[in-house]
Amino acid sequence: MEKFDLVIVGGGVAGLVTASGSAQFGAKVALVEKESLGGDCLHWGCVPTKTLVHSAKVASLVRRSEEFGIETSGAQVNFEKVTSRMRSVQERIGRNDDPERFRKMGVEVIFGEGHFLDPRTFEVNGRQLRAKKFLIATGSRPVVIPIPGLKESGVLTNITALKLDYLPRSMAILGAGPIGLEFAQVFARLGTKVTVIEKMGQILPREDKEAADVLEVILKEEGIEIVTCMEVKEVKREAGGKRLLAAQCEIHGNLNLEVDEVMIAIGRAPNVEGLNLNIAGVEFDKKGIKVDSTLRTTQKHIFAAGDVTGLYAFTHVAEYQAGIVVSNALFPLMNRKADYRVVPWVTYTDPELGRVGLTEEEAKKQFGEKNIQVFRFKFDEVDRAVIEGEGHGLIKLVTDKKNQILGAHLLGPNAGELLHEFVLAMKARLPITQISQTIHVYPTLSQAVKRASDQYYRQKLFTGWFPKIARRLIRLG
Numbered sequence: 359m360e361k362f363d364l365v366i367v368g369g370g371v372a373g374l375v376t377a378s379g380s381a382q383f384g385a386k387v388a389l390v391e392k393e394s395l396g397g398d399c400l401h402w403g404c405v406p407t408k409t410l411v412h413s414a415k416v417a418s419l420v421r422r423s424e425e426f427g428i429e430t431s432g433a434q435v436n437f438e439k440v441t442s443r444m445r446s447v448q449e450r451i452g453r454n455d456d457p458e459r460f461r462k463m464g465v466e467v468i469f470g471e472g473h474f475l476d477p478r479t480f481e482v483n484g485r486q487l488r489a490k491k492f493l494i495a496t497g498s499r500p501v502v503i504p505i506p507g508l509k510e511s512g513v514l515t516n517i518t519a520l521k522l523d524y525l526p527r528s529m530a531i532l533g534a535g536p537i538g539l540e541f542a543q544v545f546a547r548l549g550t551k552v553t554v555i556e557k558m559g560q561i562l563p564r565e566d567k568e569a570a571d572v573l574e575v576i577l578k579e580e581g582i583e584i585v586t587c588m589e590v591k592e593v594k595r596e597a598g599g600k601r602l603l604a605a606q607c608e609i610h611g612n613l614n615l616e617v618d619e620v621m622i623a624i625g626r627a628p629n630v631e632g633l634n635l636n637i638a639g640v641e642f643d644k645k646g647i648k649v650d651s652t653l654r655t656t657q658k659h660i661f662a663a664g665d666v667t668g669l670y671a672f673t674h675v676a677e678y679q680a681g682i683v684v685s686n687a688l689f690p691l692m693n694r695k696a697d698y699r700v701v702p703w704v705t706y707t708d709p710e711l712g713r714v715g716l717t718e719e720e721a722k723k724q725f726g727e728k729n730i731q732v733f734r735f736k737f738d739e740v741d742r743a744v745i746e747g748e749g750h751g752l753i754k755l756v757t758d759k760k761n762q763i764l765g766a767h768l769l770g771p772n773a774g775e776l777l778h779e780f781v782l783a784m785k786a787r788l789p790i791t792q793i794s795q796t797i798h799v800y801p802t803l804s805q806a807v808k809r810a811s812d813q814y815y816r817q818k819l820f821t822g823w824f825p826k827i828a829r830r831l832i833r834l835g
Contacts, residue, residue, distance in 0.1 A: 362388045364687055365480050365487045367472065367633070368495035370397020371673050372664035374455060375680035376493050376687075381463040385688055388466040388489070390482050395467075396455040398497050398665070399673045402517045405451050407540055409444045411706050414547035418580075418708070425747055435548045437525040444520070474638035477657050491659050491687040494640070494647060495676070496629040498665035502622055505532075507593040514621040516541065526550050526618035530603045532590055534561035536705040538623035539577070543707050546582045553583040553615060555605060560586060562705060566717040566767045569754060573711055573769055576750055588613060593620055628666045651695040652686050653679055661687055672703055700784045704774035709737075709751045712777035715765035715784060721756045730764065731757045733790070733813035735806060737770040742801040746771065753810035755780075761789035761814060772803055779807050790814055 364380050366373045369391030377389045399405060420433035453459075457467045472482030480487045500515040502508060514522075516537050529545055531538045534556035546552040554561070561577075561584060562570040574584055590605045596616070603615040628646040635641075641648045641656040646668025653661045661683045664676035678696070685692040702714035721730045738749035751770035757763055766780035783793055794811040798804045 359479075359486050359488050360388070362386045362466070362487060362489040364388075364491045364493065365489040366390065366493045366495060367480065368397070368493075368497060368629075368664070368666070369395040369455075369467075370495055370497045370664055370676065371399055372495035372676040372680045372683075373397070373493065374460070375677050376495070376663070376683050377460060377465045378463060379681065379684040380688060381460070381465050383684070383688055386466075387464070388468060388487050389460065390468045390470065390472050390480070390487075392469065392471045394455075394469075395457055395460070396452055400448060400452050400455060402520060404673055405448050406444050406520050407516070407537075407544075408706060409447045410440065410544045411540060411708070413440045413443065414544040415708055418547045422747070435525065437548065438523075440548065441520075441522075471632060473632055473634040475634070477638050477660070492661065493683055493687065494633070494635075494655070494660065494662040494666060495664045495680075496633070496666050498626040498628050498646075498668075498671060500622070501625040501627050503624055505590050505593060507595070508590075508620070508622065511593045511595045511620060513593070514619055516621075516623060519621055522619075528617040529553070529619045529621060530555060530615055530617045531621045531623060533623035533625075534558075534584065534586070535564075535623060536562065538621075539573075539705060539707050541621060541623065542582050543577065543580070546580060551581075551583075551617075553585065553617070555588050555590060555603075555613075556584070556586045557589050558586065562711065565705070565711060565713060566719075566754060566765070568718070569711060569713075569752070569767045569769045572752060573707060573709070576709065577707065585613065626665065626671060628668055630666065652693060653683050653696060654686070670698070670701055670703075672701075675701060700781055702777055702781045704777065706774070709748065709770045710768075710773035712768040712773040713766070714777060714781050715763060716756060717765055717767070718754070718756050721764045725758060725764070729759055731759065731761075731814070731817075733757070733810060733817070735810035735813055737806055740770075740803060740806045740809065742803050742805065743771055745801065753806055755790060755810055755813075757790055757814075761791050762787060763790060768806075770803075770806065776803060776807055779804070 363385040365388045366377050367390050377387050380387045417433045417435055423430045460467050468482055470483040472480055475481050478488055525548055528551040530553045531542050532555050534554050542552045542554050560567055560570050561574050578584055588605050593603055605613040630642050639657045640660055646666050647655055647662040649655055649662050649667050653663055655662050663679035663683050665671045682694045682696055685694045705711040718732055733755040735753045737743040737751045743749045748771035754767040756765040763784045768777050790811040798808040
């Protein structure tokens with residue numbers, strides 16, 4: 359029986375950050391991972407997909423080069439070199455997740471699949487690890503929904519799509535969420551004919567509809583076919599490796615589509631199988647492990663963080679949660695609580711769609727339509743965006759009557775970077791008037807943030823009763 363202060367199950371971001379922080383505080387830590395350190399983000403998520411997003415962006419810019427006065431013979435995509443660069447980027451970033459680096463910190467890194475023997479003991483490779491505290495950070499995996507023939511057809515997921523050794527001529531992607539749309543634009547820009555099929559009435563169903571609708575128009579203009587309100591009924595494998603996608607919808611009628619590949623990007627499931635959580639006394643459901651605001655499970659000495667909790671499937675949230683676990687697991691008097699009041703995220707299409715807070719519809723339901731204000735500003739009025747040929751999209755702000763930001767939605771160039779000024783304002787409870795009164799460098803894209811905030815004064819000072827009084831005051835001198 360080996361004894362530890364903390365045993366961590368899962369070597370993704372939440373597990374690695376917790377292991378590093380705990381070891382540096384002097385705790386005796388064991389980190390159990392069944393495959394390799396780095397988790398979904400390094401191997402199948404953020405790192406490889408954003409590398410592909412950038413390669414696809416370069417291909418798009420080369421094709422548009424004449425817009426900028428640069429004559430070329432056109433872009434020719436070498437898919438093998440594109441994926442080779444992706445793997446080299448993964449290798450470089452993955453150096454931070456080298457097991458030896460953690461072992462030098464004092465972390466006992468163990469590779470293998472394990473399970474709880476009881477609430478205080480975890481077994482892996484025949485070794486029994488007993489600990490004062492545990493962290494479950496096993497992440498999540500893509501879900502393949504039970505559509506007849508889908509699994510048998512060799513459907514791709516975000517994992518297997520990254521393993522393709524050829525560029526498909528055509529592809530159907532089921533699901534118009536962030537993963538589906540990012541892959542759709544990547545493959546389309548690299549040369550694949552892409553059709554996106556979404557069951558809901560809009561792409562990115564979690565996002566503000568106005569912003570999502572604008573993005574849909576932009577993607578369609580690039581040549582991506584998008585069909586909403588469409589439910590897939592059957593997928594068949596045909597001769598020559600083709601798949602026949604059959605779908606039905608009362609609005610659009612039937613859709614019969616013949617493609618090289620079918621990819622599914624609909625939902626994720628927590629990795630809890632085989633852990634014996636019932637024996638450990640840890641409650642969970644199909645969404646994930648149940649945790650309280652301190653990230654404790656139903657067993658107070660067992661914590662959970664990251665995708666496995668089913669709360670927010672974002673790397674930056676997993677990192678944030680890990681910091682809370684380090685405090686609460688190691689220091690008895692600490693009782694830090696997670697604050698999800700301000701959680702930003704970004705869909706990495708081009709243009710990017712960044713979001714923090716409530717959508718307009720959510721704000722209306724929560725506060726009442728008369729108690730909110732909506733301000734908009736388009737990127738085609740931002741000089742730097744026009745200079746760079748990226749003048750599409752908009753910023754949409756939702757505030758209360760005191761100008762406190764309830765939600766910010768940015769669809770435009772580098773929206774993920776620009777979003778953080780609104781994130782900070784919400785965190786510090788600063789009204790948009792403070793952003794408006796702050797000097798922003800010209801010409802930068804950040805001018806869009808200021809101009810969107812300026813709309814408060816434009817509406818208040820140049821409409822309604824105020825202009826009439828202002829004119830009288832001016833005439834009086």
